[in-house]
Structures are given as structure tokens and as C-alpha cells.
Amino acid sequence: MSGTGTFQGGIHPNDGKSLSKDKPTKILLPKGELVYPMVQHIGAPAKPIVAVGDKVFVGQKIAEAGGFISVCVNSSVSGTVKKIEPRLTVSGAMVDSIVIENDNEYTTIEGFGEARDYTKLSKQEIRDIVKEAGIAGMGGAGFPTYVKLTPKDDDAIDYVIVNGAECEPYLTSDYRMMIEEPEKIVTGLNVILSLFKNAKGIIAIEDNKPDCIEKISEMVKGEGRIEVKTLKTKYPQGAERQLIYAATGRKINSAMLPSDAGCIVNNIDTVISIYMSVCETTKLIRRIVTVTGDAIKEPQNFSVRIGTSYGELAEAAGGFVNEPQKIISGGPMMGMAMFSLDIPVTRISSALLAYSIDPVTLKPTTPCIRCGRCMEACPSHLVPQMMLPFAERFDDESFEKIDGMECYECGSCTYVCPAGQPLTQAFKQTRRSILDKKRRK
Amino acid sequence: MKSMYHVSASPHIRSSVTTATIMRDVAIALIPASLLGVYQFGFNAFLVLVTSIVTCVLAEYLYKKLMKKPGLPYESSAIVTGLLLGMNLPSTVPLWIPIIGGVFAIIIVKELYGGLGQNFMNPALAARCFLLISFAGRMTAFGVSSFNEAQSSVTKNLYTFLNGAGSLDGISSATPLAQIKTMEAAASVADVVSLKDMFLGFTGGVIGETSILALLIGAAYLVFRKVISLRIPLIYIGSFVVFLLLFGGHGFDLYYIAAEVCGGGLILGAFFMATDYVTSPITKTGQVIFGVLLGLLTVLFRVFGNNAEGVSFAIIFCNLLVPLLDKYTVPVAFGKGGRKNGK
Numbered sequence: 022m023s024g025t026g027t028f029q030g031g032i033h034p035n036d037g038k039s040l041s042k043d044k045p046t047k048i049l050l051p052k053g054e055l056v057y058p059m060v061q062h063i064g065a066p067a068k069p070i071v072a073v074g075d076k077v078f079v080g081q082k083i084a085e086a087g088g089f090i091s092v093c094v095n096s097s098v099s100g101t102v103k104k105i106e107p108r109l110t111v112s113g114a115m116v117d118s119i120v121i122e123n124d125n126e127y128t129t130i131e132g133f134g135e136a137r138d139y140t141k142l143s144k145q146e147i148r149d150i151v152k153e154a155g156i157a158g159m160g161g162a163g164f165p166t167y168v169k170l171t172p173k174d175d176d177a178i179d180y181v182i183v184n185g186a187e188c189e190p191y192l193t194s195d196y197r198m199m200i201e202e203p204e205k206i207v208t209g210l211n212v213i214l215s216l217f218k219n220a221k222g223i224i225a226i227e228d229n230k231p232d233c234i235e236k237i238s239e240m241v242k243g244e245g246r247i248e249v250k251t252l253k254t255k256y257p258q259g260a261e262r263q264l265i266y267a268a269t270g271r272k273i274n275s276a277m278l279p280s281d282a283g284c285i286v287n288n289i290d291t292v293i294s295i296y297m298s299v300c301e302t303t304k305l306i307r308r309i310v311t312v313t314g315d316a317i318k319e320p321q322n323f324s325v326r327i328g329t330s331y332g333e334l335a336e337a338a339g340g341f342v343n344e345p346q347k348i349i350s351g352g353p354m355m356g357m358a359m360f361s362l363d364i365p366v367t368r369i370s371s372a373l374l375a376y377s378i379d380p381v382t383l384k385p386t387t388p389c390i391r392c393g394r395c396m397e398a399c400p401s402h403l404v405p406q407m408m409l410p411f412a413e414r415f416d417d418e419s420f421e422k423i424d425g426m427e428c429y430e431c432g433s434c435t436y437v438c439p440a441g442q443p444l445t446q447a448f449k450q451t452r453r454s455i456l457d458k459k460r461r462k
Numbered sequence: 463m464k465s466m467y468h469v470s471a472s473p474h475i476r477s478s479v480t481t482a483t484i485m486r487d488v489a490i491a492l493i494p495a496s497l498l499g500v501y502q503f504g505f506n507a508f509l510v511l512v513t514s515i516v517t518c519v520l521a522e523y524l525y526k527k528l529m530k531k532p533g534l535p536y537e538s539s540a541i542v543t544g545l546l547l548g549m550n551l552p553s554t555v556p557l558w559i560p561i562i563g564g565v566f567a568i569i570i571v572k573e574l575y576g577g578l579g580q581n582f583m584n585p586a587l588a589a590r591c592f593l594l595i596s597f598a599g600r601m602t603a604f605g606v607s608s609f610n611e612a613q614s615s616v617t618k619n620l621y622t623f624l625n626g627a628g629s630l631d632g633i634s635s636a637t638p639l640a641q642i643k644t645m646e647a648a649a650s651v652a653d654v655v656s657l658k659d660m661f662l663g664f665t666g667g668v669i670g671e672t673s674i675l676a677l678l679i680g681a682a683y684l685v686f687r688k689v690i691s692l693r694i695p696l697i698y699i700g701s702f703v704v705f706l707l708l709f710g711g712h713g714f715d716l717y718y719i720a721a722e723v724c725g726g727g728l729i730l731g732a733f734f735m736a737t738d739y740v741t742s743p744i745t746k747t748g749q750v751i752f753g754v755l756l757g758l759l760t761v762l763f764r765v766f767g768n769n770a771e772g773v774s775f776a777i778i779f780c781n782l783l784v785p786l787l788d789k790y791t792v793p794v795a796f797g798k799g800g801r802k803n804g805k
Contacts, residue, residue, distance in 0.1 A: 122710070
């Protein structure tokens, strides 16, 4: 497909990116203890393999994968295991976590950071490296990356897509990486392409980042297998289904994986992490986090050691202008509100967003007037207005009948609803309960 | 411990469009046509509009109070209903007509069925049709440009209230469509009505329907503000033209077709009432069928019915079909039935 890729539906919220987009990424070293929840990915929880009192080094595996769909956890600092106990996480749940006292030495395990030529590695070696590096989709879903890179048939993969859309408002971490480390993205993509001989690489970027498009286009000129795809700026352009459609014209639904449509999609920071683990012999120990919002004194981007508390992030950004009413891990559309700052940054924490006034409180809830805006906005072409009554009266059957399960909770319907109806919220609950019931059968 | 931060499920931001801003936009869009109506039909038109609005707002307020329902008319939808009802009345009606109409629209059509968003018919149009059936004579006496000279004494006002300005002035005129309908077979449409007058609004009719220009300005505003889409209005008018060519009996007479499009509240109905969110289909396919049916019914009512106008009845009839249309036109979800590639 040529031209600018896009999809039907979607919204144009105020993107708030100007707050932090021009701030170069700063490296933030943690001060206090580091907390590693055993669940920071989709799948089975990881299992601790260290005991309280153990000495650990940077890059040392402290928990192993708890199943095929699971990811191991590596320490991002050197120090001593202080506790293994349930700690508060972003979702609001207490999750078993390994707590490490930082010795501020940053002593690494042997061989950490050595250059490595990926072309000399076998496919299996690359997959094992990615697996041992503890990489999971860093765009927010946290799907184990080595599982993604191991489809049923390598030769059936036609496209490897790097998701540079960053359609979520306020987030600028992917943007910064595309500006600061584009060569890592291109090499990382080449590493993935070396696994799939029939695949073409696509780096898909929204047209509100023309500098990235220009820079990376220039960079991939000599690369026969890689091209840059410009996408129209619109939320949720970076959602997997919409991204694949805009970049390749292929459609997938909730019952399919991208690989069923011959596609593999990875987020920018994930690709960089793949590059670093394969070519620089590192583990996933850091991620880029945007600290922003009107309540943050100096909005900016940090390269943060995983396990660092959100409180330290807010502090590093100059603290709060005034006591925020709401803090969110991630963007305003799909991020999760946290009731405390005493929560660790995980692989999937793309941002800390602080609002002086909770925007949700500003819009009253009034009766639905059937305006149809929710339907126009839905990227999955659903009719949220009809799904809501079914969700509210627990009519799962009817909900599924009008394809309610195709909703992936992007929040567009709730955003546009003039009546302030909690559409996405109701769908979330209904979808969870339907999935639970199915699992129990 | 420090107070906890707010927690709610995502998304955490909302667009600035609310029900209240939408209703405000609709009210603003109706102002040009209302002003022209007042200019053309005089102070009585103003009284009718105001009475209608005040009745609707009061009726909603009192009903909610009486039924102990939460909230005041925060969405100001009652203002829009009142304004639309007033615009659908002749300026000559006695003022108890808009009062009865307003109460009927708000209480019977809207609140009794559950209030805003639950009414199955457009309240203003349902009230108009109710009044048309109940008071056919008064509802079809259309005033023509008359600034009544300083009739301000109390008795006179009382007389106007009870009997309407029409009976006082004795001025009434047929609408252009009625003129076309009753004209002799040999005459040409151009001899009977002036398109220019119809476009600007110097013809007989209800207060808000006469000036096509003013209505289109309002409609353009609504489109610009993204309050309405052009799908229903354009399909309605397009289907109306097609069926008129088939059944109108005037063949391919452009002047006749233009006159029929500009007359009888078709523009007011197509842009402001057929697009009413609550009583029009939500799905795209549903809206297309809705528009086509509206065009067909309007032509049938106009050509074969007793009245020269048919927009109101066509719309409230199609309103009743909306739940059915929505039910059977749910769109196919993204990626549904997609072929698995690469297997």
C-alpha cells in the first residue's frame, strides 16, 4: 500500500506531546529500593529463583518464566535481595515482588554489555537471547516477545512492523528514541528480519512526527527489506489491529494473532531492547518513561531502571506544581490510574502522567441521546451505544452477538460521548466476566 | 498517610462536547430562521415562539419536580423542543395552542416514555401533528407579512390569546404548496409561486419553515460544528426528488421540483428534525434506509394525500421504524470473517 495509511473511526484528542517532546532522554539512576513484581507481562507469573539475603548483579536473572507464555525477570541493579513479598502494582493489586536493596555499585554479570555480531547467531540463539533478556511488549500489553518471535511458521511471516505511531496522547518516549537512537531501531529490526526470510520490515510512524519519518527514511535507504510507512495521526492508530491494517491492508480480529495475518508487530522500545540484548549482550533492565502532565514541574523523558518507584520519577522531574488529583501510569486513553506513587516502574510503564484536576470529574453523566458519536469513533466498527445496555444488564449473550468481544477498550467511545457515559468501563467489566466464564468451562 | 489519588478506569480524558453544547448549537442554528419568521410574521410569531419555549421548559421542570426525578433541564433540550415546536406553528394561532403543544411534546411524548433519549418520536413534530389533527382550522391559517400596528391594549391581547392573530386581522394565505396543489391543470407552476420568494422566505407557512436561506445557514452551522452529518438530509431530499419525478405528475419540471423542495417545511424537516439523534437510526445503513423512506412517504403524502404538506407525518412515521432499522443494520465488526492469511 502506498500513500498515508489510516483506518476508519478514531478520535483526535489534544495530544499534549509538546510538554515533553523536545526534552532529551535523561538517565535516571534509582535511589531507593527496587521492586520487581512477578507479573509485568501477559501470561503466567514469573517464579523467584533468589532468596532473601542473596547478592545479585545487574542483569542477573532473579525470577524464571512461569510457563511458555511468561517472561523471566532480571535485576536492573546490583545489591542484596531484601524481601520477597506482595507489593502494590499499577493495576491496584498486590503482586508477589522481589525487593532489592541497591548497593549503588552497578556491578554487572560477566560479559554484560559486550558487542556481539547478530549475523553469526542462529535463529534459535537469537530467540533464546530475547527470552533470557526478559523482554515483553513494551507498548503496554506486555506480551512475551520471544513468543511473538516464534510463530508456527517462520516463512509465513510477510511483514515485521515496528510500531512508531505513538498515538496515545502525552507520550513522547518512542518519539525520543526515534530521534536519539534510530540506528538501534533499524538494526533491531534487521535482527528480527533475520528470523523471517520472507518478511519485509515496515517502520510505521504517524505524520505528526515528520522529523522521525525523515530521519529514519534517510537511514533505511540502503536497506532493501525495510521501508518507512507514514500513518495519519489519529488515535488509536498504534493499536495492533489498526496498525496492521494501515500498514498492510490486512485485517485481524480478536480471535486472531497478528501472525495469522502474516504480521509481527513490535513497539519501538521493544525493538531497541531486542537490539541491545542481541547486539550488546544486555538484558532488559531499563525503559524510556515520559513524565508529564500539567501537575509536573518539568515534564521530560527518562531512561529508568525497571523497578524504580514512580515517586522517584516525579521527584526527578522537579516534583509537582501542585498536589495532583490523578496520576496515571501510561497515557490518558489506556493508562491506569494509581492511587499511590509508591509503585514500581515495570516493563510496560510508558509514562507517568499527573493531572492537577481529574479530567473525568469535569464532564457530567447525562442520558444517552443516541447521537452515534461512539459508533463513528469505534475503530472496531462496533455500536457501543447498543452494547452498553447489554453490558449494564449482564446480557452476555446479546453482548457477544453484536460483536462486543471485538472491543479492545481503546476508550474512543467514552472520549467522544457527549453524555459522559462510562462505555469503555462497562465493556471492560463485561469482557472480563465473559472471558472468565469461558475459561472456567 | 497522604490522601489517595483518584482512581478510575481508562480513558481518563473526555472531549469537550457535551449534550448541553450540542443542544446549544442546535438552538443557535435555529436562530436565523426564527428571526426571519418573526420579521416576516410579526410580533405574534415572537409570542408563539416564546410561549412554546417557556411552556416546554416549565413542563419539564415541573414534571421532574413532581416525579422527584434528579436534575434540572441541564441539557436545555426542552428549549430546542420548544423552539422547534414554535417554528412549526403558524403565527396566527392563539397562544393556548403552543401551550397545549408544549405540554404534549414534553410530558406525553418525552417524559412519560422515560425522558431525554427515550422518546420514540420527535416531540416537537409529534405535538405539531397532534395539534394539526385536533385543531385543523387554526393550524392551517397562515399569516402573511404583517406588522400589526400597535395593538397593545390588554383586551386586544386577551383576544389574541384566545382567538389568535389570524382571526383578528383576517389575513391568511395559502402556502405555496397548497397553491400548486389547487392550481388549474393548464397553469404552470412558475405562474403560481415565486421560487425567489420561497428561497428568501416571503411566503405563507409556519413560522420557521419559510426561509430556505436562513434554514440553510443554520444547517451549515450544524454541519460545521459536526453536530449533524449530511447523510440523512441529503438522502431524504434526493429520494424525495426521485420519487417526485416518478409520482409527482409534473414530469421533469425543474421549477416544480424546486418549489416542492423549498416548500412545506422539507428543508426544516430534513436538516433539523429528521436528524434528531434520539429518533433517527444510529447505524449508517439504517440512516440511508430512513432517508429513502422519508423521501418516499413525503411524496406519497403530498401527491396522494389531502394535505399539501407531508413532512411532519413522514418523519414521525419513520421515527417509529427506527428501533427496527437499527436492529437489522448493525455493522460488521472490523476484521470479522477475515480470512486467515499465512497459513
